[in-house]
Amino acid sequence: MPYSPPTDTDTPTDPDTATDTTSCDTATAAPWSYLLNESTAHSYEQQITATAQHLADTIAHTKRPFTGVSPQSLAETLAGIDLEQPLHDTTAALTELESVYLNDAVYFHHPRYLAHLNCPTVIPAAVGETVLSTINSSLDTWEQSAGATLIEQRLIEWTTRRLQLGRAADGVFTSGGTQSNLQALLLARDETRHAMTDGSTDTGTGTDTAAQSALLPRLRILTSECSHFSVTKAASLLGMGADAVIAIPCDEERRMRPAALERALARCHEDGTVPMAVVATAGTTDFGSIDPLGEIAPTCAQWGVWLHVDAAYGGGLLASEHHRHLLDGISGADSVTVDYHKSFFQPLTASAVLVRDAATLRHVTYHADYLNPAARDGEQPVPNQVDKSIQTSRRFDALKLWLTLRVMGANQVGMLFDSVIDLAGRVWETLAADSRFDVVTRPQLSTLVFRYAPSEAPDAAADSTTAHAMNSAMDGAMDCVVDAAALDRANEYARDELAGSGEAVVASTVADGRTHLKFTLLNPRTTLGDVEQILDLLAGHAQHYLTTTAGTTRD
Numbered sequence: 355m356p357y358s359p360p361t362d363t364d365t366p367t368d369p370d371t372a373t374d375t376t377s378c379d380t381a382t383a384a385p386w387s388y389l390l391n392e393s394t395a396h397s398y399e400q401q402i403t404a405t406a407q408h409l410a411d412t413i414a415h416t417k418r419p420f421t422g423v424s425p426q427s428l429a430e431t432l433a434g435i436d437l438e439q440p441l442h443d444t445t446a447a448l449t450e451l452e453s454v455y456l457n458d459a460v461y462f463h464h465p466r467y468l469a470h471l472n473c474p475t476v477i478p479a480a481v482g483e484t485v486l487s488t489i490n491s492s493l494d495t496w497e498q499s500a501g502a503t504l505i506e507q508r509l510i511e512w513t514t515r516r517l518q519l520g521r522a523a524d525g526v527f528t529s530g531g532t533q534s535n536l537q538a539l540l541l542a543r544d545e546t547r548h549a550m551t552d553g554s555t556d557t558g559t560g561t562d563t564a565a566q567s568a569l570l571p572r573l574r575i576l577t578s579e580c581s582h583f584s585v586t587k588a589a590s591l592l593g594m595g596a597d598a599v600i601a602i603p604c605d606e607e608r609r610m611r612p613a614a615l616e617r618a619l620a621r622c623h624e625d626g627t628v629p630m631a632v633v634a635t636a637g638t639t640d641f642g643s644i645d646p647l648g649e650i651a652p653t654c655a656q657w658g659v660w661l662h663v664d665a666a667y668g669g670g671l672l673a674s675e676h677h678r679h680l681l682d683g684i685s686g687a688d689s690v691t692v693d694y695h696k697s698f699f700q701p702l703t704a705s706a707v708l709v710r711d712a713a714t715l716r717h718v719t720y721h722a723d724y725l726n727p728a729a730r731d732g733e734q735p736v737p738n739q740v741d742k743s744i745q746t747s748r749r750f751d752a753l754k755l756w757l758t759l760r761v762m763g764a765n766q767v768g769m770l771f772d773s774v775i776d777l778a779g780r781v782w783e784t785l786a787a788d789s790r791f792d793v794v795t796r797p798q799l800s801t802l803v804f805r806y807a808p809s810e811a812p813d814a815a816a817d818s819t820t821a822h823a824m825n826s827a828m829d830g831a832m833d834c835v836v837d838a839a840a841l842d843r844a845n846e847y848a849r850d851e852l853a854g855s856g857e858a859v860v861a862s863t864v865a866d867g868r869t870h871l872k873f874t875l876l877n878p879r880t881t882l883g884d885v886e887q888i889l890d891l892l893a894g895h896a897q898h899y900l901t902t903t904a905g906t907t908r909d
Contacts (some may be wrong), residue, residue, distance in 0.1 A: 383442060390488070401444050402484070408448055412456055418856040419464035421457065428458060465880040466858035466888060471639065471667055471693075473876040475701045476770075478761035482754035483701050493527070493748040494740035495726055503737050506752035512759075513692060514708050516672040518685035524712035526742040527705065527752050531666030532584040534691035534707035535633070537718065537744050539588045541689060541709065542631035542660035543573060544717040550628065572626065576600045576618055577633035578610035578645055582664055585633050594630075607795050608643040610634060612650055619657050631660040636681060637667030637697075640863050640872065642778070642799030644668055644680050651686025663687040666705065668799060670697020673768035677775055680798060688714075694755050696876070697771045704751040715742045773878040774800040781873065781885050790893045794865050800875040803865050806845050806896040836900055842869040843903075848895035858888045 390398050432454050441447050461467065463474040492498040493506060506527055514523035528534045551565040573594055577585050579601040589598045600622075603614045615632065622629045632654050634645040647663065654661040663684050665671075669692030671681045684690065687710065694704040709715060719741045721728045726738040740746055758767065778800040785793040785802065789809040793802060836844075846869055849862045861872040871892065873885065 398488075404445070405448065413461070413463060416461050416464060419462075419467035419859050420460050420853060420856050422854040422856045423458040428454070460859065463877070465877050465884050467877065468873045468875060468880065468885070468888065469859045469861040470874055471696050471876065472874075473696060473699045474879070476699045476758055476762060476767070478757040479700045479754035482757040485757075486750040486753045489750075491750045493750055493752075494743070494746050495738045496736050499739075499750065502750045502753070503739055505756050506739060506750070507737065509752050509755055509759075510706060510708065513672065513706060517687070517690055517708060519687070519690070519708060519710045522711050522713075523709060524715060524742065525706050525708035526715070526739055527748070528707055528743070529703045529745070530695070530705045531582065531664065531691050531693045532587065533744070534666070534693075534705050535582065535584045535662070535664055536588040536591060537707045538662045538689035538691060538709070539575065539585070539631055539633075540592060540744070541714045541717050542662060543592055543594075545660060545714055546573065546628065546630045569628065570594060572628045573630040574598050574600055574622055574627045575631050575633060576602055576615060576622075576629055576659075578602050578604050578608075578635060578638075580604050580608045580610075580638045580641060580643060581633055581635045582639055582666070585664070598630075604643070607798075608638060608641040610645040610650065612646055612653060615650060615653060619653070619659065629657065629659045631662050633662045633664055634687075636663055636665035636669070636671075636684065637799050638801075639667065640801065640803055640865070641795055642667065642797045642801035643795070644798050647681065647683030647686070649683070651683045655686065660688045661686060662689045662691070664691045666691050666693035667696050669693060670768070670771040673698065673764040674772050674775075675765065675768055676772050698755065698758070698767055699770055700751075700754050700758065703749075704754055718742065718744050770878045771800075774875045774880070777880065777882065777885075778802060778873075778875050780882050781875065784882065784886065784889070788889065791889070794870065802873045802875075803863060803870045804873075805841070805865075805868065805870045806848060806893060807841055808897075838868060840900065844896040844899045845869045845871055847899040847903075848892045851895040852888070852891055855891075857891055858884075860888065860892070 387394065435450070435454065441450065462472040491500075491502040493502055496503050510525045510527075511523075514520075514525060517523070526537075528537065547566050547569055550569055551563070570593055575585060575589055575594070575598055577599060586596050586599045590596050600618055602610050602618055605611055619629055632650065634647055634650045636644045636647065651661055665681070665684065668681065669690075671678050672692070689710070690708045692706050692708065694700040694706070695702045698704070721741075725746075726736070726740050729735045739748070775797075778797045781802055782793060782796050785791050785804050790806060791804045792807045793804040795803070846862060849860055849871055853859050861874065863870055863872050875885075
């Protein structure tokens with residue numbers, strides 16, 4: 355169809371006289387009929403309503419968290435779609451979407467999805483997602499967002515108040531924990547360089563001075579051996595390299611050892627390197643462990659080192675009535691990461707980096723005449739969030755949390771998180787009493803790492819020769835010899851078979867050099883009965899592998 359510009363007839367501006375555009379999904383529809391505006395608002399209402407009904411029906415009839423579809427099978431389906439041939443019909447596009455996405459999606463709302471830090475979402479936040487994508491505000495400047503900027507600022511204030519960071523605190527929403535950690539460590543790097551070069555780092559040009567460049571290779575980040583990989587990634591992105599990260603040993607509960615941190619700080623002082631930051635974790639991804647913040651914070655203060663707390667997972671404790679004490683000591687942090695899209699039950703993405711001193715955010719402030727010009731003398735500063743962010747264009751993700759707090763309130767959000775923490779405690783007791791499994795540590799939050807290793811089998815650390823001898827001494831208690839590597843493969847097989855069946859989805863990881871399985875409990879609708887049935891399925895798959903594959907040797 356040849357292009358012709360819209361006319362007043364094509365795009366009426368009076369909603370009362372606008373033509374019904376629901377029939378515009380035809381091969382002859384004008385391109386501007388797809389734009390959301392006053393003349394197409396009725397069509398938008400119809401399509402959004404129909405889509406919501408379609409999704410509600412899909413969720414209501416979802417019986418499994420996953421179908422087990424393979425990447426190859428789904429790729430073949432997608433390959434048959436010609437993107438050069440539009441359907442010109444939303445209903446047809448949604449029907450097609452079923453075959454390439456909805457039918458085989460991984461549904462986090464299902465109570466047997468226990469794999470990663472993905473939560474079911476609360477309805478007020480889903481409503482917020484619809485509003486923010488419809489209005490499409492950009493949170494970089496006031497003139498592109500207006501009230502959205504003030505709402506985000508209020509939520510930052512709300513969070514810093516619960517963290518007890520003080521009146522000078524501030525922060526900004528980000529895309530997730532990885533970005534929040536990156537920005538926090540960028541601030542820590544530049545604060546350290548500023549302090550050690552008598553302020554010569556504040557060139558305002560984005561160009562390193564000679565003093566900065568000379569200091570960079572000496573900077574170090576200290577973090578627990580169980581911390582998130584984004585800490586090392588940030589070190590690389592900040593020009594320091596992965597070797598700048600010093601891993602601090604953890605105790606049996608997978609928490610950083612404060613004494614080991616003290617020794618590492620002393621070694622840095624002795625060898626002439628500079629501790630730029632200590633990263634403590636409030637909720638490790640694998641174990642849900644919380645470093646002893648109450649001991650780490652005073653240590654950092656004594657050494658004059660920036661303390662960042664990665665509370666991407668454990669941040670939900672800020673809303674908890676029963677487990678809030680687990681964050682004791684976090685008020686001593688210089689910066690904190692909180693992922694609302696984990697333990698606040700928000701849709702992806704919604705995270706924030708919070709800082710004790712708003713002035714430190716100047717390290718990411720750059721001014722452009724076309725976007726956020728610096729205030730002239732005597733002018734009232736304009737609240738441009740881009741001045742605090744490493745992003746420019748940015749979604750109004752804060753709206754989801756705003757509507758959640760306005761509809762539900764923080765206490766009800768906290769009750770949801772409390773319920774999965776309490777369930778994790780019961781699951782730990784179940785695993786500890788089950789001779790088929792070894793569980794690594796008792797959870798502080800809602801994650802459990804365990805391994806199929808039946809008690810009548812040899813120790814998982816034994817090699818095959820030792821395993822054979824131990825089995826022989828058992829007077830035939832088992833009819834097969836199982837070594838550690840075979841148990842590794844059996845656990846991997848059990849995870850894959852479970853996902854392939856669609857009955858449940860669990861994760862795996864490596865702990866103490868061996869393959870383990872992992873439950874991440876973030877669905878308040880998951881019951882102990884659900885977990886017990888999943889354990890039976892896992893044990894059945896693992897035992898099937900051990901008795902039918904080359905992973906075992908007959909006695």
